[in-house]
Amino acid sequence: MNDKSDDKPRKNRQPLSLHVPQPKCRPGDRPDFSALHIPLAGQQRRPDIGVSAHEIRDLSETIIRVLDDHHKAVGPWNPKLDADTLRRALKHMILTRALDDRMFKAQRQGKTSFYMKCTGEEATCIGQAYALERDDMCFPSYRQQGILIARGYPLLDMMCQVYSNARDPMRGRQLPCMYSAREYGMFTISGNLATQFPQAVGWAMASAYKGDDRIASAWIGEGATAEGDFHSALTFAAVYRAPVILNIVNNQWAISTFAGIAGGDEATFADRGLGYGLASLRVDGNDFLAVYAVSQWAAARARANHGATVIEHFTYRAEGHSTSDDPARYRPADEGRAWPLGDPIARLKDHLIALKEWSQEKHHAAEKEAVEQVAAANKEAEAIGTLKAGEKPNLKTMFEDVYKDQPWNIRRQRQETGV
Amino acid sequence: MATLNMIQALNSALDVTMAKDPNVLTFGEDVGYFGGVFRVTDGLQRKYGVTRCFDSPISEGGIVATAIGMAAYGLRPVVEVQFADYIYPGFDQLVSEAARIRYRSAGEFFVPMTVRTPCGGGIFGGQTHSQSPESLFAHVCGLKTVMPSTPYDAKGLLIASIEDDDPVIFLEPKRIYNGPFDGHHDRPVIAWSKHPASAVPEGHYVVPLGKANVVRAGNAVTVLAYGTMVHVAVNAAEENGIDAEVIDLRSLVPLDIETIVASVKKTGRCVIVHEATRTCGFGAELAALVQEHCFYHLEAPIERVTGYDIPYPHAFEWDYFPNPARVAEAMRRAIEGG
Numbered sequence: 001m002n003d004k005s006d007d008k009p010r011k012n013r014q015p016l017s018l019h020v021p022q023p024k025c026r027p028g029d030r031p032d033f034s035a036l037h038i039p040l041a042g043q044q045r046r047p048d049i050g051v052s053a054h055e056i057r058d059l060s061e062t063i064i065r066v067l068d069d070h071h072k073a074v075g076p077w078n079p080k081l082d083a084d085t086l087r088r089a090l091k092h093m094i095l096t097r098a099l100d101d102r103m104f105k106a107q108r109q110g111k112t113s114f115y116m117k118c119t120g121e122e123a124t125c126i127g128q129a130y131a132l133e134r135d136d137m138c139f140p141s142y143r144q145q146g147i148l149i150a151r152g153y154p155l156l157d158m159m160c161q162v163y164s165n166a167r168d169p170m171r172g173r174q175l176p177c178m179y180s181a182r183e184y185g186m187f188t189i190s191g192n193l194a195t196q197f198p199q200a201v202g203w204a205m206a207s208a209y210k211g212d213d214r215i216a217s218a219w220i221g222e223g224a225t226a227e228g229d230f231h232s233a234l235t236f237a238a239v240y241r242a243p244v245i246l247n248i249v250n251n252q253w254a255i256s257t258f259a260g261i262a263g264g265d266e267a268t269f270a271d272r273g274l275g276y277g278l279a280s281l282r283v284d285g286n287d288f289l290a291v292y293a294v295s296q297w298a299a300a301r302a303r304a305n306h307g308a309t310v311i312e313h314f315t316y317r318a319e320g321h322s323t324s325d326d327p328a329r330y331r332p333a334d335e336g337r338a339w340p341l342g343d344p345i346a347r348l349k350d351h352l353i354a355l356k357e358w359s360q361e362k363h364h365a366a367e368k369e370a371v372e373q374v375a376a377a378n379k380e381a382e383a384i385g386t387l388k389a390g391e392k393p394n395l396k397t398m399f400e401d402v403y404k405d406q407p408w409n410i411r412r413q414r415q416e417t418g419v
Numbered sequence: 420m421a422t423l424n425m426i427q428a429l430n431s432a433l434d435v436t437m438a439k440d441p442n443v444l445t446f447g448e449d450v451g452y453f454g455g456v457f458r459v460t461d462g463l464q465r466k467y468g469v470t471r472c473f474d475s476p477i478s479e480g481g482i483v484a485t486a487i488g489m490a491a492y493g494l495r496p497v498v499e500v501q502f503a504d505y506i507y508p509g510f511d512q513l514v515s516e517a518a519r520i521r522y523r524s525a526g527e528f529f530v531p532m533t534v535r536t537p538c539g540g541g542i543f544g545g546q547t548h549s550q551s552p553e554s555l556f557a558h559v560c561g562l563k564t565v566m567p568s569t570p571y572d573a574k575g576l577l578i579a580s581i582e583d584d585d586p587v588i589f590l591e592p593k594r595i596y597n598g599p600f601d602g603h604h605d606r607p608v609i610a611w612s613k614h615p616a617s618a619v620p621e622g623h624y625v626v627p628l629g630k631a632n633v634v635r636a637g638n639a640v641t642v643l644a645y646g647t648m649v650h651v652a653v654n655a656a657e658e659n660g661i662d663a664e665v666i667d668l669r670s671l672v673p674l675d676i677e678t679i680v681a682s683v684k685k686t687g688r689c690v691i692v693h694e695a696t697r698t699c700g701f702g703a704e705l706a707a708l709v710q711e712h713c714f715y716h717l718e719a720p721i722e723r724v725t726g727y728d729i730p731y732p733h734a735f736e737w738d739y740f741p742n743p744a745r746v747a748e749a750m751r752r753a754i755e756g757g
Contacts, residue, residue: 192515
C-alpha cells in the first residue's frame with residue numbers, strides 16, 4: 001500500500017517541470033522568423049586579427065553582413081573582391097546547385113542509393129574555399145561539396161563516387177557524397193558526425209609542429225555541436241593554439257530536429273567558442289562576401305599564430321536532409337522561401353548586377369551552361385556505370401586497404417569468394 | 420645490452436624512435452614534464468623539448484582524434500591513454516575513424532599512430548584500473564592489437580608499432596611492468612633483472628608484429644597466452660611438472676596462426692589463457708580458429724582459463740585473477756581428456 005503522506009505537497013517547494021524546446025512553426029503554420037534579430041549590413045566592426053577573444057564578444061552575438069538590401073557591399077568587412085573573382089564564385093555556386101539537382105534526380109531514378117544537397121548553403125563552403133590556399137586541408141562534414149567544385153575537382157569523379165561505379169575513386173566503399181581528395185586538400189569524409197572536428201585540430205597541430213604554413217579548416221552542423229568531439233576539438237584548439245578554422249554551419253535543422261534541441265535557444269553557436277577563449281564570429285552564411293571576409297580574417301589569424309577561430313554560418317537548409325528525408329513532415333513547406341537572409345546565389349547575382357558586372361541574361365546563360373556541363377559529365381559517368389547497372393569496381397578490391405598489407409585472414413576470405 | 424624492466428624498455432623504444440625520426444612525438448595525460456604516472460615517458464620532454472613530449476587535456480577522445488589528424492598529416496604520434504579502462508571516450512575515434520580511414524579513402528589517407536595503454540589487473544586497481552579490453556580492439560578490422568610480455572619484446576614491439584603504417588593499440592600489462600609476475604600474489608615480487616628477457620639492446624631493433632614466440636617447448640599440451648598470463652602459464656607448467664608448450668602470441672592482430680596450428684597439431688591439446696572476461700573474449704576466437712585448423716588433430720576439448728564474466732572486483736582480485744592452480748588444472752583436464 002502507498003504511504004499517503006508521500007503524495008502531500010511539500011511546503012514552500014514548487015514542483016519542477018521539464019522543459020523541452022519546441023520550434024516556432026510546424027507544418028501548416030505560416031513561417032515566422034520575426035523573432036530573429038537581423039542587424040543591418042555593414043554595421044559590424046572588423047577587429048585586428050591579433051585581437052583576444054574576450055575583446056570581440058559582440059561578434060559572436062551579432063551577424064556579420066556585407067551585402068545590404070540594395071545589393072551593395074558595405075562596411076568594414078567588405079573584402080573588395082574584383083568582379084572576375086565574384087563571377088567565378090557565382091559560377092561555382094551555380095555549378096554546385098546544378099550538380100545537386102542532377103544527382104538528386106539520379107537517386108530518384110534509382111541510379112544510386114542516396115544523395116545530400118547543399119542547396120542554400122553554397123556560400124558557406126565556397127566562400128571559405130575562396131579565402132583559403134589551395135593546399136590548406138579541409139575537414140568537411142557531408143554538405144560541403146562546394147569545396148571540391150571551387151578547387152576544380154572533376155565533376156566526373158564526383159559522379160562516379162555517387163554511382164559507386166568502376167571509376168569511383170573510393171572503389172565503391174563509401175556512401176554517396178563521402179568524398180576524399182587528398183590532392184585537392186579535402187580529407188576523407190566520415191559520415192559519423194563531429195569526428196572530423198578534433199581531427200582537423202590534430203592536423204593543424206601537426207602543421208604547427210612542423211613549422212609548415214598550411215592551416216586546417218573543419219565544418220560541422222549545429223546539431224552535431226552537441227557531440228563530445230566538438231568539445232574536445234575546441235579544448236585542444238584553444239590549449240595548443242592550433243591554426244584551424246572551426247566552422248559551424250547553423251542551417252537551423254538537424255534532420256527533423258530544430259536548432260533549439262542542440263542548445264541554440266540558450267546561446268548562439270558562435271558563443272560556445274568564447275568559453276574556450278577562442279575568437280568567435282557569427283556570419284550571414286548566405287552572404288558570399290561576408291563568408292569570404294570572415295574566413296580570410298580567420299585564416300590570417302591562424303597563419304599569424306594567433307590560433308583558431310570559431311565561425312557560425314547562419315544559414316538555412318533549403319531542402320531535405322537527404323534523399324531519404326521529407327521536410328514537409330516537420331516544418332512548414334514554404335519556410336525556406338521565407339528565410340529572411342535570402343538565397344546565396346540570388347544575392348551574389350544581384351550584387352554583380354548592381355555593380356553592372358552581370359545581367360539576368362548572363363545569369364540564365366550561366367545556369368544553362370552549368371546544367372549542360374553537368375549533363376555531359378553525367379552522361380560519361382552513367383556510361384561507365386551506376387549503382388544498378390554497368391561496370392562496378394573490381395570485387396577483389398573490396399578486400400584491399402584494410403591494412404597496408406593484406407593479412408592471412410582477409411586473404412583467405414577473399415579466396416573463399418573466388419576472386 | 421642493458422638490463423631493463425618493462426617501463427625502462429618502453430622508454431628506450433620511445434627514445435630510440437624519437438631520436439631517429441623527427442615525426443615521432445608523444446603526448447597524453449601527465450606524459451610531459453612528469454613523465455607519465457607509470458614513468459614510461461620519463462625524461463623525454465627534457466631531452467626532446469615540449470613540442471615532442473607534452474601533457475594533454477583529460478580527454479581520451481581528443482587525444483585519439485588529434486593523433487589521427489597528426490598521423491593523417493604525416494607524423495607518427497604515440498599517445499598514452501593512462502589506463503585502458505579510460506580508453507572508451509576515444510573508442511568511436513578508434514573504431515569508426517582510425518581503423519577505417521585507409522579503407523574509406525581508398526588508401527589516400529592512412530594513420531600511422533600508436534595508442535599505448537596500461538591494462539590488466541593484479542595491482543588492486545578495482546574495476547577502473549584493471550580491465551583487459553583487447554578483444555574489443557581485436558574485433559575491429561583496420562586496427563592492430565599488440566601486448567608484450569617481456570622488456571625485450573616490449574621495446575621491439577613498440578618500435579615495430581611506431582614504424583607500422585597502420586594504427587596500433589599497444590596494451591601494456593601493468594602487473595609485469597616491474598617484474599615477471601608468476602601468479603603467486605602472496606610471494607615476493609621477482610625483479611626483471613633475474614629474467615633473461617630483461618637483457619635489452621640499447622639501440623634500434625624490431626620484434627615484428629604477427630610473430631608469436633614459443634617461450635616454453637613441450638609435447639603434452641599447447642597453451643596460448645599473452646601478456647601477464649604468459650608468465651602465469653609457464654610457472655603453472657614448471658611447478659606442476661607439465662610438459663606444456665607455452666606460446667606467447669605477442670600480437671592478437673595480426674595473429675601468427677602458423678605457430679599456433681603447428682603446435683596444436685603436435686600436442687593435440689590446447690588451453691587458452693587470458694585475464695579478460697570469457698564471453699566473446701579473444702579466447703573464443705582462438706578456440707574457433709584452433710578447431711577450424713586442427714579439428715582432426717585434437718584429442719580433447721579446448722580449455723579456456725579466463726577472468727570471470729563480472730567486473731573486476733577490488734577485494735576479490737585474487738579470486739578473479741586466473742592463477743597458476745586454475746591454469747594447471749585446465750592443462751591436466753586437456754591432457755587427460757579425450
